[in-house]
Amino acid sequence: MSGAATDLGLGASRRSGGPARSAAAFSKGRPVADNPLRRIRLGGYIAVAVIVIAAPMLFSSIYDLNVIVTAATNVILATGLAIVVRAGRLSLAQATFGGLGGYTSGLLVMQAGWSYWPALLAAGVCAGLIGVLLGLTSLKLRGFYFAIATFTFSQMVIIALSASSGVTGGQSGMFGLPNPPPIGPFNFADPRVYYYFAVLVALAAIGVRYACTSGLRFGRALTVLGEDEVLASALGVPATPYRLAAFGISSFIGGIGGSLYAHFIQGISPPDIAPSVSVFVLVMVMAGGSRTLMGPVIGAVVLTFIPELLRASAQWSMVFYGLFLIAYVFLFRDGLLPLLDRTVARLVVNNRGKSRDPVSAAAEPMANWDVAPRLPRHAEATEILALRGVRCAFGDNVVLKNVSLSLQTGEMHGLIGPNGAGKTTLFNLVTGVSPLSGGEVLVRGASVRPRPATMARAGLARTFQNPRVLESRSVRENIALAAELCGRAGNLEYLDWVVDVSGLSLLIDVQAGTLTHYERRMLTIAMAIAGDPDILLLDEPLAGLDDTETVLAKERIREIHTALGCAVLLIEHKLSVVMELCSRLTVLDHGVIIADGAPEAVAQDPAVIEAYLGS
Amino acid sequence: MHLFVQQIINGILLGGMFALMSIGLSMIFGIMKTANFAYGSLYMLGGYVAYWSSVLLQAPFLVAVVIAFVVMFGAGVIVEYFGFAPLRGNEDAALIFGLGLSLVIRGGATIAWGSQNRFIMSPFEGAVFFGHFVVPAARFWAGLVSLAIVGAVYFMIERTRLGRVLRAVSDDSRRASLLGINTKAQFCFVFGLGTALSALACVFLIPVFSLLPDVDDTALYIGFAVVILGGLGSIPGCIVGAMILGLVNVMAFAYTDSSIAPIFPLAILILTLMLRPQGLLGKKGRLA
Numbered sequence: 001m002s003g004a005a006t007d008l009g010l011g012a013s014r015r016s017g018g019p020a021r022s023a024a025a026f027s028k029g030r031p032v033a034d035n036p037l038r039r040i041r042l043g044g045y046i047a048v049a050v051i052v053i054a055a056p057m058l059f060s061s062i063y064d065l066n067v068i069v070t071a072a073t074n075v076i077l078a079t080g081l082a083i084v085v086r087a088g089r090l091s092l093a094q095a096t097f098g099g100l101g102g103y104t105s106g107l108l109v110m111q112a113g114w115s116y117w118p119a120l121l122a123a124g125v126c127a128g129l130i131g132v133l134l135g136l137t138s139l140k141l142r143g144f145y146f147a148i149a150t151f152t153f154s155q156m157v158i159i160a161l162s163a164s165s166g167v168t169g170g171q172s173g174m175f176g177l178p179n180p181p182p183i184g185p186f187n188f189a190d191p192r193v194y195y196y197f198a199v200l201v202a203l204a205a206i207g208v209r210y211a212c213t214s215g216l217r218f219g220r221a222l223t224v225l226g227e228d229e230v231l232a233s234a235l236g237v238p239a240t241p242y243r244l245a246a247f248g249i250s251s252f253i254g255g256i257g258g259s260l261y262a263h264f265i266q267g268i269s270p271p272d273i274a275p276s277v278s279v280f281v282l283v284m285v286m287a288g289g290s291r292t293l294m295g296p297v298i299g300a301v302v303l304t305f306i307p308e309l310l311r312a313s314a315q316w317s318m319v320f321y322g323l324f325l326i327a328y329v330f331l332f333r334d335g336l337l338p339l340l341d342r343t344v345a346r347l348v349v350n351n352r353g354k355s356r357d358p359v360s361a362a363a364e365p366m367a368n369w370d371v372a373p374r375l376p377r378h379a380e381a382t383e384i385l386a387l388r389g390v391r392c393a394f395g396d397n398v399v400l401k402n403v404s405l406s407l408q409t410g411e412m413h414g415l416i417g418p419n420g421a422g423k424t425t426l427f428n429l430v431t432g433v434s435p436l437s438g439g440e441v442l443v444r445g446a447s448v449r450p451r452p453a454t455m456a457r458a459g460l461a462r463t464f465q466n467p468r469v470l471e472s473r474s475v476r477e478n479i480a481l482a483a484e485l486c487g488r489a490g491n492l493e494y495l496d497w498v499v500d501v502s503g504l505s506l507l508i509d510v511q512a513g514t515l516t517h518y519e520r521r522m523l524t525i526a527m528a529i530a531g532d533p534d535i536l537l538l539d540e541p542l543a544g545l546d547d548t549e550t551v552l553a554k555e556r557i558r559e560i561h562t563a564l565g566c567a568v569l570l571i572e573h574k575l576s577v578v579m580e581l582c583s584r585l586t587v588l589d590h591g592v593i594i595a596d597g598a599p600e601a602v603a604q605d606p607a608v609i610e611a612y613l614g615s
Numbered sequence: 616m617h618l619f620v621q622q623i624i625n626g627i628l629l630g631g632m633f634a635l636m637s638i639g640l641s642m643i644f645g646i647m648k649t650a651n652f653a654y655g656s657l658y659m660l661g662g663y664v665a666y667w668s669s670v671l672l673q674a675p676f677l678v679a680v681v682i683a684f685v686v687m688f689g690a691g692v693i694v695e696y697f698g699f700a701p702l703r704g705n706e707d708a709a710l711i712f713g714l715g716l717s718l719v720i721r722g723g724a725t726i727a728w729g730s731q732n733r734f735i736m737s738p739f740e741g742a743v744f745f746g747h748f749v750v751p752a753a754r755f756w757a758g759l760v761s762l763a764i765v766g767a768v769y770f771m772i773e774r775t776r777l778g779r780v781l782r783a784v785s786d787d788s789r790r791a792s793l794l795g796i797n798t799k800a801q802f803c804f805v806f807g808l809g810t811a812l813s814a815l816a817c818v819f820l821i822p823v824f825s826l827l828p829d830v831d832d833t834a835l836y837i838g839f840a841v842v843i844l845g846g847l848g849s850i851p852g853c854i855v856g857a858m859i860l861g862l863v864n865v866m867a868f869a870y871t872d873s874s875i876a877p878i879f880p881l882a883i884l885i886l887t888l889m890l891r892p893q894g895l896l897g898k899k900g901r902l903a
Binding site for chain 2 (some may be wrong): 138147148152162170324375
């Protein structure tokens with residue numbers, strides 16, 4: 001930003017005649033500092049890999065081998081569970097899915113005469129299907145309610161399995177499950193072979209989890225869903241189908257892990273799948289660090305080994321697990337692995353605090369974009385969004401009555417009205433968050449049933465009154481995720497422009513949670529336009545900004561509108577700004593439109609004056 | 616017919632006991648919106664406090680009840696002040712803290728006191744007869760105590776100044792604190808009272824459910840089932856939910872195979888969660 005820090009660049013610098021340039025903050029990528037931590041981490045992973053491979057040599061007694069196989073199957077269960085946890089739901093039924101897997105393969109092998117390998121696959125499929133069924137009924141529940149629903153489900157499964165004593169062996173369960181048949185020279189009666197096999201399966205599970213968190217677009221969408229469901233929906237992620245898929249995958253992995261364990265210890269009984277066992281699996285995930293890939297792995301290994309090392313009885317293990325959970329909640333809520341990472345970082349990097357560089361987006365000059373990223377797409381104005389007599393009611397409380405509104409391509413349309421007039425509800429209705437109780441919504445002339453994800457796909461983007469960003473991620477990640485979820489990932493040049501036009505290029509690697517209010521506002525706008533929308537709904541983008549920031553933000557919104565040529569529907573209380581920016585105004589009061597037309601005409605309307613000033 | 620009426624009576628009595636078991640949880644959950652997963656283990660701990668005070672201090676039954684009430688009130692305040700209060704606003708953390716605390720208490724109780732059944736000499740022996748119908752005295756008294764306690768809690772919340780304050784805190788604790796209510800103290804009080812009532816429940820229910828470390832699962836489970844079925848934050852809902860669960864339980868055991876009978880109350884619970892997560896008498900809340 002060549003020495004232009006004092007030049008706020010409002011309009012003047014646009015005509016100052018420099019060559020077109022791009023700050024290209026987005027595509028440049030983060031400068032990779034020479035970081036000793038990276039080397040230490042790499043060393044750590046190599047050490048872990050060596051230990052994993054050498055483990056059967058280090059722990060060679062039969063008892064020890066049992067423990068390490070158990071640890072490996074626990075890694076499978078915990079890794080599977082972590083997929084759901086990362087998508088924002090705490091399940092208390094992972095051990096139950098493991099048990100369902102164990103029972104399925106056990107029954108198929110013992111009673112139907114299947115070979116183990118197809119039975120193992122069937123175990124996973126069966127657990128996965130039941131997981132999808134449970135998810136269909138209960139995934140709309142949140143937090144505690146979802147936990148209780150899975151807990152109840154797990155109790156029902158135990159009762160059902162205990163009751164059908166003829167088939168499943170009732171309360172005492174099934175015994176004498178065979179080991180898997182040998183493959184070539186590998187005999188599964190040898191716990192070492194079993195261990196390596198379980199490690200391979202665990203690696204596969206970790207691979208699946210990687211795909212379901214950051215490897216695939218599906219996974220990235222899922223993590224955004226886990227962090228902020230409303231934001232994810234606004235970006236076009238359909239919450240329920242995605243969570244359902246996550247739950248199915250997680251249960252599938254659980255079923256595989258459970259089956260492996262059951263055929264290793266050659267038995268399975270209802271107490272193996274009690275809710276308290278599921279709690280232990282959840283502890284492994286949370287304690288290890290549910291946000292990191294290797295966290296649940298570390299959690300499972302540590303929590304399998306420590307009670308064994310202490311030679312603890314079941315009761316002492318329980319106390320230990322409990323204390324561990326309490327310590328986790330109060331001392332290392334992001335998990336053991338991040339704790340380790342931080343500790344090492346502190347030792348190595350000499351306590352250098354990670355403070356934010358003193359840059360501010362407000363000081364950043366407007367870039368000289370002589371060329372818009374592309375031309376406005378519509379030569380002549382047509383109606384892109386229309387509401388025909390829409391109504392929105394919550395029970396007896398009617399918020400919008402018979403509202404009709406038409407938005408033309410490329411226009412900036414203001415929506416004003418006193419607090420409680422129903423402006424935000426109108427946005428919520430259009431984006432499918434609030435119910436459409438009557439009337440119809442048309443996009444490009446076609447009637448649609450608004451749902452968050454479908455509206456986002458239709459090219460409609462919105463911001464929220466209180467700026468919603470992914471707090472724990474950097475500005476870059478926020479914008480990249482927003483762009484990707486709306487389907488605009490590849491176009492770096494466009495994202496460079498987005499970062500630039502919203503004045504965030506100096507803050508590109510700053511964590512979004514540390515931004516000032518103005519910067520957050522700009523970030524939400526940047527995220528909304530990252531998908532190159534046709535329709536942009538801005539909900540009070542200037543609320544809470546001081547005078548200087550208001551002027552800045554106003555110019556940036558104008559710039560965005562001119563460059564993108566998208567239709568903008570703007571809710572704003574700062575009337576002077578609305579009058580200046582908008583070519584048309586609609587005034588809403590008590591859920592009814594009381595005026596509509598050119599800004600000057602609306603400002604003179606007696607009904608509007610009365611609504612604002614009172615009679 | 617006679618058998619059927621007897622079953623209805625049994626069901627209502629069991630419902631009364633369920634209500635007693637869950638009133639403390641209902642208060643904590645309803646007013647503070649805290650899903651206390653340590654409720655069951657605190658309930659069990661209350662029973663042990665009464666048991667040891669009757670064994671070691673030779674306290675008569677009612678004195679033991681009072682000791683348990685007071686001690687567990689203090690324990691509840693401590694758990695709230697050091698445990699749940701710092702976690703308020705983070706539902707997942709509170710849930711996990713509750714799970715952790717319950718594991719510690721249950722494991723500790725098993726280590727310290729063994730896993731055998733304990734009994735306190737209860738003044739309620741024998742049976743009460745109503746014409747042809749028989750009711751065990753312990754259950755009868757548990758039902759009466761339950762009615763009295765639920766009535767008292769209802770009166771306190773709906774009719775007293777303290778109740779108005781608590782309702783304000785429940786409605787919007789931040790706004791209540793701006794009005795000069797010490798919400799932290801109110802939360803401690805509610806948590807303490809809820810825990811103390813659970814201890815009371817445990818003591819009165821020892822003749823029915825007995826006292827051993829495993830009883831915590833029963834209490835936690837029934838507590839949550841009743842609260843979810845009846846509706847979050849509704850004291851009458853607590854009674855209704857408990858009655859429904861009690862009747863379903865008794866009828867299921869009377870008329871179906873005992874191995875699958877326990878599945879019916881669970882099915883009712885899961886149906887409630889699916890179809891009406893706010894519960895029968897609850898208001899549609901933010902949580903569900």
